[in-house]
Amino acid sequence: MKLSDSTVSRLDETQRLRFERCLNKFKDVLQSANIDLDALRNLNWLGIPNELPSELRSITWQLLLEYLPCNADRQVKTLARKRQEYFEGVSQAYARGIAGLDQTIWHQIHIDVPRTNPGTILYQCETTQQCLERVLYVWAIRHPASGYVQGINDLVTPFFQVFLSFYIENYDTSCLPKNVLDVIEADSFWCLSKLLDGIQDNYTFAQPGIQRQINKLKDLINRINAPLAAHLQKEGVEYLQFAFRWMNCLLMREMSLKHTIRMWDTYLAERSDGFSVFHLYVCVAFLDKWSDELKTRDFQGIMMFLQSLPTAKWKEQDIELLLSEAYRLKSLYHEAPNHLSRV
Amino acid sequence: MSTNYTYDYIIKYIIIGDTGVGKSCLLLQFTDRRFQPAHDLTIGVEFGARFVDVEGKKIKLQIWDTAGQESFRSITRSYYRGAAGALLVYDITRRETFDHLLIWLEDARQHSNSNTTIMLIGNKSDLESKRAVSYAEGEAFAQQHGLFFMETSAKTADNVEESFVDTAKDIYEKIKQGVFDVSNESNGIKVGGHLQPKTLPLNTDNGNNCC
Ligand SMILES: Nc1nc2c(ncn2[C@@H]2O[C@H](COP(=O)(O)OP(=O)(O)O)[C@@H](O)[C@H]2O)c(=O)[nH]1
Ligand SMILES: [Mg+2]
Numbered sequence: 083m084k085l086s087d088s089t090v091s092r093l094d095e096t097q098r099l100r101f102e103r104c105l106n107k108f109k110d111v112l113q114s115a116n117i118d119l120d121a122l123r124n125l126n127w128l129g130i131p132n133e134l135p136s137e138l139r140s141i142t143w144q145l146l147l148e149y150l151p152c153n154a155d156r157q158v159k160t161l162a163r164k165r166q167e168y169f170e171g172v173s174q175a176y177a178r179g180i181a182g183l184d185q186t187i188w189h190q191i192h193i194d195v196p197r198t199n200p201g202t203i204l205y206q207c208e209t210t211q212q213c214l215e216r217v218l219y220v221w222a223i224r225h226p227a228s229g230y231v232q233g234i235n236d237l238v239t240p241f242f243q244v245f246l247s248f249y250i251e252n253y254d255t256s257c258l259p260k261n262v263l264d265v266i267e268a269d270s271f272w273c274l275s276k277l278l279d280g281i282q283d284n285y286t287f288a289q290p291g292i293q294r295q296i297n298k299l300k301d302l303i304n305r306i307n308a309p310l311a312a313h314l315q316k317e318g319v320e321y322l323q324f325a326f327r328w329m330n331c332l333l334m335r336e337m338s339l340k341h342t343i344r345m346w347d348t349y350l351a352e353r354s355d356g357f358s359v360f361h362l363y364v365c366v367a368f369l370d371k372w373s374d375e376l377k378t379r380d381f382q383g384i385m386m387f388l389q390s391l392p393t394a395k396w397k398e399q400d401i402e403l404l405l406s407e408a409y410r411l412k413s414l415y416h417e418a419p420n421h422l423s424r425v
Numbered sequence: 426m427s428t429n430y431t432y433d434y435i436i437k438y439i440i441i442g443d444t445g446v447g448k449s450c451l452l453l454q455f456t457d458r459r460f461q462p463a464h465d466l467t468i469g470v471e472f473g474a475r476f477v478d479v480e481g482k483k484i485k486l487q488i489w490d491t492a493g494q495e496s497f498r499s500i501t502r503s504y505y506r507g508a509a510g511a512l513l514v515y516d517i518t519r520r521e522t523f524d525h526l527l528i529w530l531e532d533a534r535q536h537s538n539s540n541t542t543i544m545l546i547g548n549k550s551d552l553e554s555k556r557a558v559s560y561a562e563g564e565a566f567a568q569q570h571g572l573f574f575m576e577t578s579a580k581t582a583d584n585v586e587e588s589f590v591d592t593a594k595d596i597y598e599k600i601k602q603g604v605f606d607v608s609n610e611s612n613g614i615k616v617g618g619h620l621q622p623k624t625l626p627l628n629t630d631n632g633n634n635c636c
Contacts, residue, residue: 190494193445200463231496232444233468288499326469326500335468382487385472 083109083135093133101133108138117145117152127351129344129402136247139347143244144269146350147276161269168268171220184223187230191218198235199339204246205239209255213267214238221275228285233330237277240334240343241270281357284329292329295362296321302366302415310373317381324388328365332357336368336391341401348405360412367407433482436596437489437613438589439504439537441529442514443522444493447548450579451514452490455589460580467492469500477590479597483617486510486593498532505536509605509613510544510592515563517547517576518555523562530570538612540604544573544592551578 085105090098108130111121122142130139144150151160180188195214199205205214217238222230245266246255255263283291300321304311314321327335334342345364349356372391376384393400440448449464449471456473471490476483489508491501505511511533515522526545533543547563549555560576567574573591577584599605600614607614 190444194466197463197466200461200465206463229496232466232492232494235466285496287496289496322500322503323470323472330468335465382472382474386474389472 083138085133086135089133097133101131104131105134105138108134108142112141115154117154119145119152122146123351123353125351126347129347129398136244139244139343140248143241143346143350144273147273149269149272149276164272165265165268168220168271169264171224172216175220175223176216183219187222188219190232191215191222191230191235194218194232194235199239202339204243204255207255209258209263210242213255213263213270214242217242217267217271217274220271221278224275225278225282228282231285231289231330233327234274234278234285236331236334238270238274239339240346241273241277242266243339244343245269245273277357280354289330291358292326295329295358295365296325298362299325299365299369302362302411303369305415306366306411307370307373310370310377313377314384317379317384319381319384323385325365325369328368329361332361333364333368336393337396337401338394341393341396341398344398344401345405359416360408363408363412363416364404366411367404370407371404431483432476432485432617434597434600434607434617435485435487435615436510436593437487437508438510438512438592439489439491439508440512440514441491441501441533442493442512442546443516443519443525443529446493446514446516446519446522447579448490448493448512448514451512451546451548451577451585451588452488454579454582454585456488458582460582462580469497470504475589477593479590479593482597484593484597486589502532502536505533505541506538507611507613508537508541509596510542511537512544512546512588512592513572514546514548515558516549517558517563518549518552520557523547523558523566526566530572540599540612542573542592542595542599543571544575544588545570546588547574547576548579550576550583551580 083105085093085098085101089101093101107125108122111118111125122145126142126146130142141150145152149164151157175183192215195211195218196206198214204210214235218230218235221234249258249262249266258266278285281291283289284295285291300311303314332342333345337345349360352360372387375387379387440452442448444467449467450460452471452473453464454460456475467490469492473488473490474485475488476485478484489504491497491504513526513529513533515526517523530543533541545563545567547558547560563576564574566572573595575584575588575591577588579585596605596614600607605612605614607616
């Protein structure tokens with residue numbers, strides 16, 4: 083693994099050295115026969131620079147999700163077995179073609195996939211859409227407690243994108259050989275499954291996980307930003323009205339996919355609760371960030387603003403600030419007794 | 426404190442119906458006068474607002490567009506209560522979205538205010554060649570259940586304006602007849618500052634504010 087020629091040609095000497103140092107740190111960890119996940123978490127928390135080879139993220143994500151085993155000897159075999167298992171799952175489910183699928187589930191997924199990242203060519207091409215459809219369908223029938231819930235279609239895309247970039251730079255799925263695409267699909271399926279295992283009650287009946295998260299969000303804003311909390315209350319804004327989507331889609335609707343991927347570097351490094359507990363603190367930091375703007379607005383203004391937040395202009399540094407603020411808040415408030423954390 | 430009370434009434438709406446029938450496209454066509462063929466999937470609820478004119482009164486419609494998927498039902502139900510108008514939408518090219526109307530209607534009747542005006546909308550009228558529900562069937566269903574009825578196209582904008590405005594006209598008629606307790610905002614209606622009848626007990630906290 084080394085920096086690509088095209089990357090190197092864009093960098094000055096100090097930058098090149100910096101990224102090479104960074105890459106070497108990752109390599110040191112990854113080349114061990116038994117990978118030290120804590121060491122990998124520490125590196126990953128800070129994010130994988132986009133200048134590093136794209137396969138790096140693909141490998142670290144699969145390791146941190148415990149899809150790819152840490153033990154180098156078992157990696158090839160395990161992947162082969164898991165992929166095979168997924169392919170068999172697909173053939174079984176699709177044995178009688180589309181007509182043999184559960185029509186309610188299939189139809190829902192079928193109309194949702196084209197509405198996933200509608201502005202992006204990669205997700206509008208048929209090959210991609212068929213991959214996503216299968217991943218979501220197979221996941222849904224294997225998880226009857228929740229089934230397919232809208233928003234899960236968004237959650238599969240960071241995996242698909244990252245694993246795809248292992249193979250190609252320009253994201254045109256139609257030019258990939260079928261067996262390569264199959265592997266991306268299978269890996270996306272398993273990693274999506276791992277992610278959802280940790281936040282399953284976000285998607286079961288009445289979505290209790292999300293309700294709980296929203297209550298905590300409200301409670302934390304009361305503690306850290308009482309004036310904002312008071313203003314929202316005065317205007318009759320309920321947290322459910324805007325934060326439901328933040329939880330259901332893990333803020334993916336408020337960020338570009340590129341920035342989501344950067345956020346997930348950190349989420350995945352936060353052990354098993356990155357997508358629940360840490361995400362909650364990211365939402366707290368996120369809402370707090372717009373405080374000044376929100377306090378000047380009335381109900382309608384607040385709703386319109388929160389619905390299309392000005393994150394399109396965000397740079398990588400904005401994401402990093404958000405993540406470090408979330409980290410600070412989590413260390414202050416998570417599992418801290420109330421009498422210590424109340425102002 | 427906001428001082429602009431540039432409306433006579435705020436009326437709250439909710440849009441319901443199966444997923445994929447075109448609820449979000451209808452809202453976008455109404456608020457922004459454009460059609461976005463690949464609209465983002467609605468998660469939970471989305472909000473939109475626009476002014477309409479009814480008998481010279483400036484009425485601000487505040488509209489909740491809901492996600493239609495069954496899984497979100499327990500979340501979206503909480504929006505019925507505060508709505509004075511409900512647009513119940515089906516897709517004229519997909520029979521099952523029409524077949525589900527009774528479930529939607531029951532849900533609406535159970536969770537909304539009994540005075541809520543309901544407009545039944547058969548959307549995608551531009552897709553005549555794929556029609557699976559006739560105009561007469563839609564009309565009969567509406568008549569049988571006491572709903573207003575219109576076929577619309579969020580794509581061509583046909584009848585979109587009318588469906589929102591006619592609903593507002595009916596609600597305004599009810600306001601004039603005193604059907605609604607307009608002093609209680611939870612009924613989905615809010616009176617603008619300069620119209621507030623002095624005799625009504627008003628919540629002085631937010632009486633004059635633009636909502
Ligand atoms: N031809 C046509 N397509 C429509 C119309 N309204 C919506 N659509 C399409 O139907 C799909 C679902 O629309 P959407 O508004 O997302 O549905 P929702 O789930 O009810 O909010 C989209 O692909 C739209 O392009 C319409 O009036 N005519
Ligand atoms: Mg919608």
